[in-house]
Amino acid sequence: MITKSTRFLIIGLGLIGGSYAMGLSKKGYHVDAIDINELSIDYAKEHEFIQNGSTFDIQLIKNADIIISALYPEAMIHWFSTYQKYFKKDVFLTDVSGVKCNIIDHIQLILRDDVEFCASHPMAGKEVSGVTYADNTIFKDANFIITPTKLNTNKAIETLKQFATILEFKNISILSCEEHDKMIGFLSQLTHAIAVSLMNTTDNHNLAKYTGDSFRDLTRIAKINENLWSELFFLNKDNLISEIDAFIYQIKKIKTMLETNNEDGLKELFIQSTIRRKRFD
């Protein structure tokens, strides 16, 4: 379990890594960090998000009880693979990745037998990146999802629950990686695919002066980090493709209703979406 003598090590001080560091430090926990960017380390030290930080310091790795990778998925796999030889015996590892099954499979394949990795996903963010935007209050209305496998212990799950409680997440859920990735394929990845595609449908930027809230709301997330999101899309490719197909099937229904002058059919689609959306309020 997490105590005040637990030493956290955060790998990657971006928006999420920085916000984790900020939240844990505010609650009096010991946090160290490694990041390839010296400026991010300096910023985190100055703002007292971390106690020690470095672009490369083996001793920080050796001292850590809990290592949290806040790297992009592929960089995380590479980092664990390279530095696991320095991990303390019985170190506990988690991550922040937005997709799970492919990553867990890969990590459990390469990882030393005496260390435990249990994946988790803080469903929080902003349309900006970097430690200077770190803000631990983004977790207050957010979901924290734990995706254990059969190889994970109850102790690991309890540690993650305690971790999410310290950071004041609103809801803590446990899902299989398959359930998680299917849910994310629909709720997060399909919505980003739609926003990007809507934005790419026209290059007439004169339209900007006529846009109301609806269009702005639907395209807010069309400003997208292409490196992170292309990794996430490919890692969850099968789920996302099937969600795109299901969505195209639905929007083609609207088109068919218009082409066949089926007013009642169109109204039924509107009534269905209205009923379903109300359940989400």
Next chain:
Amino acid sequence: MITKSTRFLIIGLGLIGGSYAMGLSKKGYHVDAIDINELSIDYAKEHEFIQNGSTFDIQLIKNADIIISALYPEAMIHWFSTYQKYFKKDVFLTDVSGVKCNIIDHIQLILRDDVEFCASHPMAGKEVSGVTYADNTIFKDANFIITPTKLNTNKAIETLKQFATILEFKNISILSCEEHDKMIGFLSQLTHAIAVSLMNTTDNHNLAKYTGDSFRDLTRIAKINENLWSELFFLNKDNLISEIDAFIYQIKKIKTMLETNNEDGLKELFIQSTIRRKRFD
């Protein structure tokens, strides 16, 4: 032009008709109204949105200098056609409809020669309806679009500009009905078709507990008035079908990039949408 002796008559005290009445009355103008619902008339009188109102009063029609239809498009055509025999000579007519070409063509075909109809579109609203939600501040950040034809006079256009200025619209634009309907087909109707289709893609309401802001933003407008929006969709059917096709073409590009493992191609789509969305901020 509009003066303090101008008598406005609003037909249909819904959200927009009610908000027009509220805004004009606050500025000291004379506003009367006709609505099929006695309760809406009573509410508008009690709240001093209107001076006189009725479910049916020929004299109100005979007295009006400017008649604003805030009815659904087809009901408006029916109302103008039925009651135009009572219109004062040289009465000026406008509307609030969300689509224009089909409506203008129809109205100009049936209307008396001595009255002028010039269409306009207040691009404002809420996801609720009815006079009890009337709120003239919804116009403060909104666009007011005038769609004159060759048959319209400069005087009519100037009257509408003055009208929009009284109601404190942020921008006043003049577009052909073709430009207007194409723009609306993309910015408003396609976005609603997408939101409805996304909401209809799954009936798993357990997902509600995991939804973040992105999904909520994209589906906010999936709660939709099926009678109004089916009219609007059918009246602008050709534009909307071509926008749906253009959008499907774009989202299929994302699918193709995934299927062909084209990471660079996917990133290019993300970069393009990011650049375009920034222009809208």
